């Protein structure tokens with residue numbers, strides 16, 4: 001396989017002064033109020049100097065948002081928050097949403113939990129063992145997830161992320177043109193029925209009832225997603241809940257999707273976060289893919305989260321038409 005450049009080919013030498021370091025595909029911004037340490041060259045940073053139990057002042061908040069925009073995955077350590085503090089911080093990113101499929105946490109309808117008990121097998125969630133975006137079947141899939149660790153294995157159980165902007169930016173012009181015109185059908189309608197058919201120890205832990213309509217469980221979205229403000233484009237096609245590309249057969253769709261999915265595996269698009277108790281991560285669910293790494297055994301992993309609702313995904317065609 002040929003090697004690909006790590007830096008963002010969308011950033012030309014004329015865009016930034018010579019010698020400016022590029023990280024997560026863009027020049028490193030300046031931060032004055034918070035500490036920001038990039039985790040890899042591709043995405044993710046650790047932020048220090050912020051106590052999320054308190055309301056954030058305007059300048060600190062602006063810098064947190066700048067870090068989120070650039071790095072897509074922001075990590076805070078030692079944040080011992082109550083559920084109300086967790087929700088209050090999450091609301092800086094937008095309105096919280098329930099999810100039809102994810103189990104709720106401790107009676108909070110607007111919080112979810114990800115839990116694997118010590119006795120449960122590694123592969124309880126096969127389709128989520130691949131890089132994916134959460135809940136793409138919704139008409140307005142999540143903008144971001146705010147997740148905090150309550151209990152984690154001593155070793156392993158990381159979460160890995162892949163920068164979907166970089167995946168797109170490294171494609172050839174021909175492939176970009178093809179994908180720019182494609183739309184994807186995502187559906188979450190059959191997950192409960194499919195789950196019932198699995199062996200009990202392989203079943204997903206799904207929410208048992210919800211108020212979403214059938215229509216809200218299936219959507220058509222662009223395969224390339226455009227940031228509504230910056231216009232930057234990212235790949236938005238992954239295997240979880242994927243049905244087909246519009247106008248393509250299922251076989252054709254699966255073949256192209258498998259290729260696209262393979263690109264997201266490249267290490268030079270990734271960062272990987274080691275959880276500790278009270279680590280809090282916010283990740284952009286529009287422009288990254290993620291996956292839990294189930295490389296641990298006989299230990300409990302318990303994470304809780306809020307989900308912030310996003311905009312309806314905008315594709316290249318709609319943006320060009322000014323829609």
Ligand SMILES: [Fe+2]
Nearest residue numbers: 128133134290
């Ligand atoms: Fe996920």
